[in-house]
Amino acid sequence: MAQRVAVNDSSASKRPSRVRVAVRLRPYVDKQDEKAEGPCVRGLGPQSLEIINWRNATETLQYQFDVFHGENSTQQEVFLSSVKPIVPHILSGQNASVFAYGPTGAGKTHTMLGSQEQPGVIPRAVREVFQLVRNHEKDQDEWKFSVGMSYLEIYNEKVLDLLSPSSQDLPIREDKDKNIIIPGLTQTPLSSFSDFHAHFVPASLKRTTASTKLNQRSSRSHAILLIKVVKCQRVPPHRRQTGKLYLVDLAGSEDNRRTGNQGIRLKESGAINLSLFTLSKVVDRLNAGAGGRVPYRDSKLTRLLQDSLGGSAHSVTIANIAPEYKDYFDTFTALNFAAKSKNIVNKPFVRETVLTSTAAGKRVREEQDAGGSAEPQNKKLKEGKRAEQPSPTQPHGPAADSTVLDRLLALEKMMLGTPEKDRLNLLKTVAQSRKEIQMLKEKQKELEEKADLLNKLTGDQSDAKDPTEDARASKSLFRTDLPPLHRKQSVAKSKKQAVVTPLQVSQVQPMVCKPSQTLEKKRKRIQSEISEGKENSGLDVSGGEENWESRLDSSLLEQSKMKILQTLNSGSIKELKSLQLIGDKKAKLILGWREINGDFTQVEDLKKLEVITDKRFSSFIKANILSVMGK
Structure with a gap:
């Protein structure tokens, strides 16, 4: 019976990857403000910028980031320099995430969605995924790929499925492998970019938006698009790698005195600001280090971003800021958040399972970390x-x-x-x-x-x-x-x-x-x-003598070894565990080795397993031979 055993790529497992941070400056919207005071932010180069010091207008504060996109930057430039480098990781079984951060009206939704003439990060990233899949299928015939999508929003601390609007508040869970999952979330298979476009556009129109004094179409929820790529091997050992791409458009922090929010808008604003405040606390705790509790569970947003901040994903943060003086403190806060985010280190790893054939068939998947665990x-x-x-x-x-x-x-x-x-x-x-x-x-x-x-x-x-x-x-x-x-x-x-x-x-x-x-x-x-x-x-x-084999009859000794070898080559997990000094973990390793390399030609081939040292093999062969002879 077929069984999937989860393994990690030990060579690439838990390799540190710092969160990349890009800052994008929105062009002037209020021309009157431009004529009066000029911008409060100015770019100094492709990676640096400065902002007026609010304590002393004659001084400036300088920031250094991975990329700085000025007010004249295009959607293509933002995608190529900040997002495209991390997309290929999902085709090798790793996770990646991109999220836009900033105050309301700073251009986050424009950066992520764009327009029909200037598509943003989301359509360009999905198109890139399908392009990479086509290239890999041409070059690697032994692999087949499948792509799927899920789309949700967090509105007033409720997780709502945008692909199935009739659904209620969905729970957030964590499986035994520490992966964040949402039971009941719709997963739609995709065959092409046009297929994605047909599902995504209607779902985007269902996202909760409203008009405020600062923005005619203000996002009232955090939107998260999940693109999942599954890569399956057509031939034994039938490896299976799963990668996920999270594309997050955050709602902006709001000053209710400026937005004029009342009633339901005020409640929405409170939920948005609270989740962003928790996000800031998570970043502060990760920067502080020295252990301690990271408050991921304090909000639905940080719970879903747990893999992106301090987790196992290749992450990119695009901080959107405005140049007007009236947005100075919002811009200053966004720059400080971006500066702290670039110090966070994630540890991505390959999520892979191997299909093995066993007679037991009832044992479930087991995630094996680099070291494993004792029985x-x-x-x-x-x-x-x-x-x-x-x-x-x-x-x-x-x-x-x-x-x-x-x-x-x-x-x-x-x-x-x-x-x-x-x-x-x-x-x-x-x-x-x-x-x-x-x-x-x-x-x-x-x-x-x-x-x-x-x-x-x-x-x-x-x-x-x-x-x-x-x-x-x-x-x-x-x-x-x-x-x-x-x-x-x-x-x-x-x-x-x-x-x-x-x-x-x-x-x-x-x-x-x-x-x-x-x-x-x-x-x-x-x-x-x-x-x-x-x-x-x-x-x-x-067990104290080394020449114990010389005391045994050679024909009986060889016959006992053949019985052990027969069990190694044809035994199920239960039969392998009946051997002395073979537990559940070693039995599964023997099955995996057998699937890849074929039958053992001799009992000594068992030492080719990394966990079987010469000393352990000597104890194994001695115990099993004497046990067989005693029967």
Whole structure:
């Protein structure tokens, strides 16, 4: 079954990108003011300007920005220098945003929309998107593209869908990947620029506007256009990249004494000024640094712009200002906001998913950051318990218990994420288990000495038998397919989590010879004890020896590796996780590697995964081979 796993491009992930700031000076509208006092703002170059110091008219304050567009600048110049450079990012799975800021009547809507003769940023940016899509489809046959749009306004702190005017106030949510989403917002697919124009123009006319003393068609809401580009790979591994372009036309701040707002206009003005004030607080907090809460949630506007300011988008701010003296303080405020905005640093990254084929099919998408995350503690405890408990398909008794090595591996795995106090208890448990292993080894040595003594006493009988029998009996002491030792266990529960208490290994009772027993009965009893696996403790499974493979039969060793290799090449996530030391994350990485590179040719290919070091691979192969042989 198909499954999409979200990944990040680690090479380009979280690469800093400063917010670019452009300032555009509107031409004179009030000719009478021009003749009386002249402009209060003057450009000094392609990146700098100055404004009269209101405290001292003989002085000026100078500002430096990325771009300064004078009063004679054209719509094309604004687009080419400020907006066009960030548009290609959305075709590679990254986000970008452009928003116009400034006081009412400063020309924000003209900059973003323009006119039929002089189209603004929005129509030019959308046309550029379709042009880039056509070029990429010609050059890259393995990729297919789809473009869609959404259009909304924030009016009186309500999110309204302009493509579906009948909808009510829409909620703003944040998904598990920290992406801002609006459930219920209309998403319209687009096939061409003319298709976009047919949807956008009627929706723009539905935006809330009104006449004030300063502007005949004043925007009473913040309008946000979202262009979404999805790039899908036609061939395996079917990568999918999603990029979004936010084009924002903000409503202007208003001085109600000058605009003459009353009634509903006054309420609208209050909502606009409050959201812009919150926007200014967000910028101040981002510039202050040193952590702390950024007040994104204090308004709907800043919540939607969370990705554009201090988030993961390539952002451009176009501050629109007016040259008249009567707009001096509004212009001064806009310039200060623009100066603070250019210090904000975003961290864009590629949003990509990879389609993998799994038998489970019910697991959902998982966003994997550059470092990943540890498995939950309760999951580790469950896996540890599962390793200790016998399979329901196996009979009860000594053959159904885990081996000493399985217990130690389970305990060491549980120690990785346990609290300090519980970890010390587990360390004591491991030490006690190793001590018990040593006692069993000494018991085996005692049994071997008794066997040698009996062989000497019954030498006459053994001479008549096959001379290789003693060699086979001696070799059987190191068999790996013997049933494991029976050990008792107890589980203690704490307030926070289950902790396995020290294991109790049942003592092998020493063999006591009765005077009435004959030598032949003694020899048969010792051979019976050996065949029942009581000398199995002679094989050192504590994990401390490097030549453990030399103790195993080569054919059995190769057969075990083939079983592990078969599971790596054909196993589902559930089957991969049944391997020792393989969790959910490593299982998905193995599936992804298999989709891209094909089957593993040998078990050692597992080390090609970045998370599998030589040390981890050694532990993995040892644990799984001994586990397979113990079955």
